Structures are given as structure tokens and as C-alpha cells.
Amino acid sequence: MRPVPTDTEAWNAYLAEGNARQARKRVSADVILRDRAGRVLAVNPTYKEGWDLPGGMAEANESPDTAAVRELREELGLEITIHRLLVVDWVAPHGPWDDQIAFIFDAGTLSPARVARVCPHDDELSEAVFLPVPEVADRLQIRQRNRLNAAVRAIADGGTRYLRDGIEAW
Numbered sequence: 001m002r003p004v005p006t007d008t009e010a011w012n013a014y015l016a017e018g019n020a021r022q023a024r025k026r027v028s029a030d031v032i033l034r035d036r037a038g039r040v041l042a043v044n045p046t047y048k049e050g051w052d053l054p055g056g057m058a059e060a061n062e063s064p065d066t067a068a069v070r071e072l073r074e075e076l077g078l079e080i081t082i083h084r085l086l087v088v089d090w091v092a093p094h095g096p097w098d099d100q101i102a103f104i105f106d107a108g109t110l111s112p113a114r115v116a117r118v119c120p121h122d123d124e125l126s127e128a129v130f131l132p133v134p135e136v137a138d139r140l141q142i143r144q145r146n147r148l149n150a151a152v153r154a155i156a157d158g159g160t161r162y163l164r165d166g167i168e169a170w
Helices: 008-021 064-076 112-116 133-139 142-157
Strands: 026-034 040-045 055-057 084-091 100-109 125-131 161-164
Touching (some): 026 064, 040 133, 055 064, 064 125, 084 142, 100 142
Parallel strands (some): 084 161
Antiparallel strands (some): 026 040, 026 055, 084 100
16 A cells, blocks of 8 residues: 655655666766867777767766766866756667766867866876867767767757757657
């Protein structure tokens, strides 16, 4: 028998049981960070093949924007401000991984002095470079390339893009 909401302890236990059975989603949060020439920061992770945008995986109960800020602080020593959401991408299960929600945020433009100091701050990255968008796209795997291109369009038109597995849904 389901408890009534006025029995706070029983009600919370009932809700916790339902919460434990619901699906959990992995969440990634990357950023588009530019220099004054419009080049985009790309990073070369040591733990996987290919390049990526800066950012990473959210921790349990961490918001995507907070995860992006934390990841840039940990991996690049950068304190950034998130300006707005550019892309949300639902990523289908693949390989050993369940599905995921991937976010890309606009983190604005760095001054030349800050750009000059950008370098990896931990062993998760071997390189961090600012490149023209086409060169970044060439270094990314197809799903990330599609996200980057959608983010660039969102920056240009002020919109936000929703993708399903790297493809714009509408």
C-alpha cells in the first residue's frame, strides 16, 4: 500500500524507492572558448583517441554548467564564466556505454594574455591549442564534429540546438 504524503518518513522512503529504479543518464559538459581571432580551443585527451572540446563528465548531482566550469579549472587552470547554452545532444547507447546527454556551452572569448597561458594542468590532457573551426572539426570524431558545427551555428544566430546522436532533431 502506498503511503500518504502526510506521513513524511514513509512518503520519502516510497519516493526514494521509485527514484532508485529510474534511469540514470551520464552527462557531459563541454565549452566553446575562443580567442580574439575567433579560433576555438581544442584539447587532446590522454585517455581516449582523438581530440575534443574542453570540458568533461559531470559528477553525481552536479549541474552541467558547474561540471564544465570545474573541468576547465582542473584540466586547464582556467576560471571561466558560462554565457549560455548552445547545444544539447542525446547520445544513443554505444559500445559499453549507456545513453548520455551532452551539453555545449558558450564560454566567450579570452584575452590574448589568458590565451598565452592556456596549457594542460593535469595528466588528462596532452595538448591544448586554439585553432580555426575547420581545423578543430577535422580533429574531432563525427559526433563531436556535428556538435561543434551546431554550436557554431547557434553562436551565429543566437539560438540553441537540440541534437539526437549528433544530428539536429529539428
